[in-house]
Amino acid sequence: MYEFVTGPLLWISFLIFFSGTLYRIRRLYSLTEKREVTVTPPGAAAPPAAAVSAEERKLNLVVSFQNSLLGKHPVMAIVSTIFHICLFAAPLLSQAHNLLIYESWGISFISIPDKLCDVLTIIFLACAVFFLVRRLTVPKVIAVSSPYDFLVLFITAAPFLSGFCAYHQWLDYKTVLTAHVITGEIMLVAIPFTKLGHMVFFFFVRILIGGEYSFGSGRRAWKT
Template sequence: MLYTFLTGPGLIISLIVFFGGLAYRLAMYFKGLDWRLERVAYKPYLAEGMKGGLHSAYKWLIPYGTYGWRAQPFFTLCFFLFHTGAVLVPVFLIGHNVILQERFGFSFPSMSQVPADILAVATVIGAILIVLRRIALAEVRILTTTYDYCILALATLPFITGIIARLHIGSYEFWLICHILAGELMLILTPFTKLSHIALYFASRWQLGADYGIKRGGHRRGPCFPW
């Protein structure tokens, strides 16, 4: 009963809030850009802006692909351990795609179970390492707030509960419901929290890349800013 609700109307509401909310955040971001305040001529140099912006977003998605990532090898490892699974598993997990197919009549290609398991565990390990790093390093500790831990918990809980359910520890039904609740909670809260970076990362990265592409050097330094 609860399961039917959560994978039916519950899922639909979560996805609407998630995608609708993020689309709204993105729209408001770009609407709020102001060429005079930021001092970037976005419109006259849209092509340069797109080139610089997309290049900047792309480069930072590659593990160790930027000076920044290479300068912090341990954090980069934590980051990609966490994010690779966090992005891929929810979309390509066979269990999720079965539900998608049942409810909406479409699905994404599914990855097989073994890589999905590995990625899910990697995500949790990544999260643990990120927490340990937050505690251990003074320069991260000074920035860290309770909110940061809550966000990390919100993003990791669906994985922890999902793994427990998958391992059939205790009641499968109980943990499955927990997993779905955790996942939907995350989807619903994303647009209203720092998790909005799922979409706003691309906006913010695009903006700085465009700034460098249009105003701060552009073609003078070669194809793009050397991130």
């Protein structure tokens, strides 16, 4: 069983993950188009009506902080940022994972001590619990939550939970380890085809598509 899930099944899930992600990116490209700015609006060339004073620059900074996610929803901003950092850092930098990669292909990423990885996992799971509690108690979140949202949260948390159990050798090690690999594979496969697809959507849309809230000056727009 273990040989199967770490062998062919792993390859299949990697294949699905990468091709699915590529497909999603391609989809986003085909649904949007680049809008070239060919004319400079006369107003853009004109200098600002009045020079911005140092005080006003400071005020603009305060206001742009206030408008940011951190200013508007500090708890959500911090928790979700930490959640996503751990989501990537813990599996990619884990010593055990890197050892496996090294054994297979002779390469490895930078790895972090097991203890630190354990801490990241705990933080990640704590954040996941925060999201779960939020989904169960905050009225506005309840209003848009469906069983699907809980499932997606579970799919994301499951590999971490099983990895945590495996590291601490809780329950039957062999079973837990197999469960860890399988849940990880489920998550990989789920990314391109479920709500987890926001991984691709977020970067594509907020960077490349222009809008009031885009990072930088996105030149793309949805095709009409």
